[in-house]
Amino acid sequence: MKEICAEDIKDLCAGAAFLATGGGGDPYVSQLIAERLLSRYGPAKLMPLDKVPDDFHVVSIGMVGAPTVTLEQLPTEDEAVKAFDAYQTLTGKKIDAVIPFEVGGGNSTVPLTVAAMRDVPCIDGDGMGRALPEAQMMTFPIYGVHPTPAVLRDAWGNQAILDCNDAETFERHVRAMAVTMGGMISSAEHGMTGAQARRAAIPKTISFATNLGKLLRDHDGIVDAIQGSIVELFKATDYGIVRRLYTGKVVDNERKIVGGYDVGTATIQSFDANVAAMTLLIKNEYLIAKVGEEVVATVPDLICIVEQETSRPLNAERMRYGQRVTVFGIGCTHHYQTDKALKVASPRAFGFDLDYVPLADLGRT
Amino acid sequence: MKIGIDVGGTHTDAVVMRGLEILATHKALTTSDVKQGIVEALDTVMSIANLDSADITAVMIGTTHFTNAVIERKELSETAIIRACLPTGSGIPPMCDWPEDIANCLGNHVYMLKGGHRFDGSEIHGLDDREIGTVLDDLVSKGIESIAIASAFSPINNSHEHYIAALAKAKIPDANITVSHEIGRLGILERENAALLNASLGGLAQSVVSNMKAALVERKIKCPFYVSQNDGTLMSADFIARYPALTFASGPTNSLRGAAVLSKLDNAIVVDIGGTTSDVGVLANGFPRESNSFIDVGGIRTNFRMPDIMAIGLGGGSLVSADGKSVGPSSVGHRLVKEGQVFGGSQLTATDIIVAAGHQDIGDVNKVSGLSGSLVSKASAAMHRMIDDAIDKMRPSDEPVPVILVGGGSILITGKLNTASEVYCPEHAGVANAIGAAIAQVGGEVESVVSYNKVKRDKAIESATQAAREKAIKAGAQEQSLRVLDIEETPLSYMDDNAVRLRIKVIGDLKQVRQS
Numbered sequence: 001m002k003e004i005c006a007e008d009i010k011d012l013c014a015g016a017a018f019l020a021t022g023g024g025g026d027p028y029v030s031q032l033i034a035e036r037l038l039s040r041y042g043p044a045k046l047m048p049l050d051k052v053p054d055d056f057h058v059v060s061i062g063m064v065g066a067p068t069v070t071l072e073q074l075p076t077e078d079e080a081v082k083a084f085d086a087y088q089t090l091t092g093k094k095i096d097a098v099i100p101f102e103v104g105g106g107n108s109t110v111p112l113t114v115a116a117m118r119d120v121p122c123i124d125g126d127g128m129g130r131a132l133p134e135a136q137m138m139t140f141p142i143y144g145v146h147p148t149p150a151v152l153r154d155a156w157g158n159q160a161i162l163d164c165n166d167a168e169t170f171e172r173h174v175r176a177m178a179v180t181m182g183g184m185i186s187s188a189e190h191g192m193t194g195a196q197a198r199r200a201a202i203p204k205t206i207s208f209a210t211n212l213g214k215l216l217r218d219h220d221g222i223v224d225a226i227q228g229s230i231v232e233l234f235k236a237t238d239y240g241i242v243r244r245l246y247t248g249k250v251v252d253n254e255r256k257i258v259g260g261y262d263v264g265t266a267t268i269q270s271f272d273a274n275v276a277a278m279t280l281l282i283k284n285e286y287l288i289a290k291v292g293e294e295v296v297a298t299v300p301d302l303i304c305i306v307e308q309e310t311s312r313p314l315n316a317e318r319m320r321y322g323q324r325v326t327v328f329g330i331g332c333t334h335h336y337q338t339d340k341a342l343k344v345a346s347p348r349a350f351g352f353d354l355d356y357v358p359l360a361d362l363g364r365t
Numbered sequence: 366m367k368i369g370i371d372v373g374g375t376h377t378d379a380v381v382m383r384g385l386e387i388l389a390t391h392k393a394l395t396t397s398d399v400k401q402g403i404v405e406a407l408d409t410v411m412s413i414a415n416l417d418s419a420d421i422t423a424v425m426i427g428t429t430h431f432t433n434a435v436i437e438r439k440e441l442s443e444t445a446i447i448r449a450c451l452p453t454g455s456g457i458p459p460m461c462d463w464p465e466d467i468a469n470c471l472g473n474h475v476y477m478l479k480g481g482h483r484f485d486g487s488e489i490h491g492l493d494d495r496e497i498g499t500v501l502d503d504l505v506s507k508g509i510e511s512i513a514i515a516s517a518f519s520p521i522n523n524s525h526e527h528y529i530a531a532l533a534k535a536k537i538p539d540a541n542i543t544v545s546h547e548i549g550r551l552g553i554l555e556r557e558n559a560a561l562l563n564a565s566l567g568g569l570a571q572s573v574v575s576n577m578k579a580a581l582v583e584r585k586i587k588c589p590f591y592v593s594q595n596d597g598t599l600m601s602a603d604f605i606a607r608y609p610a611l612t613f614a615s616g617p618t619n620s621l622r623g624a625a626v627l628s629k630l631d632n633a634i635v636v637d638i639g640g641t642t643s644d645v646g647v648l649a650n651g652f653p654r655e656s657n658s659f660i661d662v663g664g665i666r667t668n669f670r671m672p673d674i675m676a677i678g679l680g681g682g683s684l685v686s687a688d689g690k691s692v693g694p695s696s697v698g699h700r701l702v703k704e705g706q707v708f709g710g711s712q713l714t715a716t717d718i719i720v721a722a723g724h725q726d727i728g729d730v731n732k733v734s735g736l737s738g739s740l741v742s743k744a745s746a747a748m749h750r751m752i753d754d755a756i757d758k759m760r761p762s763d764e765p766v767p768v769i770l771v772g773g774g775s776i777l778i779t780g781k782l783n784t785a786s787e788v789y790c791p792e793h794a795g796v797a798n799a800i801g802a803a804i805a806q807v808g809g810e811v812e813s814v815v816s817y818n819k820v821k822r823d824k825a826i827e828s829a830t831q832a833a834r835e836k837a838i839k840a841g842a843q844e845q846s847l848r849v850l851d852i853e854e855t856p857l858s859y860m861d862d863n864a865v866r867l868r869i870k871v872i873g874d875l876k877q878v879r880q881s
Binding site: 028029032033036037066069071072073074075076077078079155156157182183249323324 | 450452453454455456457461462481483484489490517518551552553554666757758
């Protein structure tokens with residue numbers, strides 16, 4: 001079985017920041033705590049998704065809340081692992097393996113720390129293959145895993161167990177609980193059998209994010225030089241297609257808070273005056289990219305932005321005038337290409353009057 | 366009359382100014398004895414301007430002393446950090462990401478206590494007097510008198526920091542204490558780092574300030590003196606002894622502000638071209654635009670107010686490739702006067718190109734007469750392109766902007782800059798830093814998280830502005846001259862309640878300075 005050790009964390013965090021498609025928050029805090037915990041408890045075992053036994057009880061673990069809160073209210077050493085323990089106590093079910101909600105941003109590392117501390121494997125996979133803002137957008141509920149019982153725990157040791165009728169209700173309730181419980185909580189949820197996990201989870205994303213992050217960090221220079229390597233890396237996976245959509249300068253980034261999310265528009269202008277500007281529509285993550293009036297990529301496909309000169313992934317909240325960036329469109333995994341998945345993760349699910357057209361079918365090259 | 370002095374790593378510059386008029390300038394190498402260097406600078410400019418000590422209304426000093434102390438890990442005191450945050454935060458203790466050498470300098474005296482606040486200002490946990498007492502006993506037994514205190518969300522509620530500080534002061538009367546909310550903004554890791562650095566510089570600050578004071582006393586100058594800080598505003602001499610870390614970026618800030626005065630422009634790009642690098646900064650309303658990202662000071666992550674400076678590898682000593690297509694980032698630096706071709710050396714530098722092109726008469730022009738015209742024009746074009754690219758990244762919109770060139774390397778720019786609406790090369794550009802120090806103003810800033818559902822937006826801004834004005838007046842600003850420099854609102858992602866992080870900064874003229 002493969003392992004993730006403290007020395008891998010910077011790579012994993014860089015790769016996860018790329019796959020976060022603009023969301024996921026600042027990865028520095030999660031990087032620090034993961035490095036510390038893995039140094040102390042040893043590496044986390046990484047179990048390939050296709051090796052998970054049918055009768056395993058698999059639970060997804062991560063943080064829910066406002067990333068801004070973690071700027072001051074730093075994580076405890078044991079909050080996530082106590083949520084793990086409480087899940088076992090309150091549900092009476094032993095957890096055999098953990099799996100991340102998402103491979104984008106800080107939630108990629110939380111399950112690895114729990115795995116190291118409780119000596120259970122962490123599955124090399126996740127429930128999004130990227131970052132998305134809401135629980136019902138995870139592949140787990142889309143492919144029939146019920147989100148509850150879910151155990152929520154705050155830094156004070158307060159716990160709540162949620163039992164909800166469906167994923168949308170769960171998202172509403174867990175969000176409200178996160179605000180009530182201090183702004184940021186740990187959640188152990190989406191209990192599933194190994195057989196269910198193999199059907200519902202996206203495989204190999206943790207090891208993939210680590211490899212991707214290593215490529216970006218080792219290079220730390222102009223993105224053109226590693227574009228070929230990025231394409232090759234994705235081509236060998238279920239994501240498949242990578243398309244360089246645009247290179248230019250950020251000329252506008254206007255965002256405001258609507259319904260508890262960052263919503264807004266960013267504009268990127270090409271260095272070639274004959275090319276129309278790119279517009280990005282944002283709800284925490286980059287959701288839709290247009291060049292002029294032409295749509296060139298939409299959610300659930302990934303829109304990933306890196307700084308042109310450093311190849312470092314760029315968060316939406318860090319974007320500002322003058323940055324030179326390159327925008328990539330990347331195919332979503334097949335999990336998101338079904339009608340059921342598109343119902344919760346297509347542009348319409350975010351309130352845009354627009355149907356999803358796969359990147360491969362969109363005209364630009 | 367005001368005197369501005371810039372004590373840099375290499376040079377100590379001084380100017381005498383009447384209003385915005387420059388009466389005398391002086392540039393000399395920095396001496397190891399700070400006091401002596403200042404005395405000499407004072408003597409020179411006062412004699413040029415024919416000044417008596419009674420004519421001087423204020424002395425402003427800018428210094429890189431404290432930045433250098435951190436970078437070189439010199440003269441730092443052993444310092445403890447007490448963070449009130451438990452039960453949150455145990456996963457990331459203070460100093461856990463510090464480079465080992467500087468962590469060892471400060472002694473790794475790290476304490477975490479129950480306490481701190483949440484984003485809404487309620488307590489994470491109440492403070493425990495006994496728990497605080499145990500920590501203080503430990504400090505007494507170790508003989509540590511330099512203490513940084515931080516608590517979670519202290520920019521929103523600072524009562525826990527104040528309470529711990531009061532107990533520490535009572536127990537250790539000579540303690541040098543820094544409370545984090547006075548020195549940093551939201552982001553506890555960066556703020557407590559700033560507090561730690563500040564506290565560790567306390568001893569050095571006392572000695573530097575007393576040296577500065579002694580220099581003025583020796584020349585019978587009785588007017589107040591000030592030290593310039595990161596954002597181009599001043600603090601009084603007694604403040605600097607308490608907040609030395611706030612001088613970390615005063616060098617580039619003063620250079621930008623000085624350029625504003627010299628060019629009479631409030632909105633422009635300033636390009637400071639030195640021997641090895643060019644620093645490109647932005648003047649917005651007469652002040653440097655601040656950086657959004659985290660600032661690394663000697664390997665430590667901080668979130669100080671710092672100017673947004675982009676450094677690129679182009680200067681007078683930059684090496685030119687054999688085909689002339691690329692210039693820098695390698696440079697002969699201060700060895701230019703030996704290794705550059707016009708000085709008889711063998712390296713082809715940016716300065717050689719300018720001389721060969723006939724734009725400057727430096728060294729021996731015959732030594733570069735053999736360079737091909739195409740190489741010279743290619744290299745010159747490359748230099749202009751580098752500066753143009755840097756300006757393009759920094760300018761606030763894609764409109765052409767006024768560009769101010771300062772620094773010894775500004776001779777490299779001889780032609781048109783595509784990004785510039787106009788290029789200014791002001792006189793006295795070599796002492797821009799000292800001028801920036803002399804004309805510095807006083808500021809006040811507040812930052813808080815407010816819910817616009819609970820408090821109306823205009824009311825929230827009004828009360829924050831008032832708090833900022835009070836801060837500025839306390840720091841020595843003249844009330845009538847105060848104006849709002851910046852209002853920044855950051856929506857808090859995922860947070861209901863329409864919560865925003867609101868930051869307001871006001872600035873004004875120094876009260877004591879009168880135009881003579």
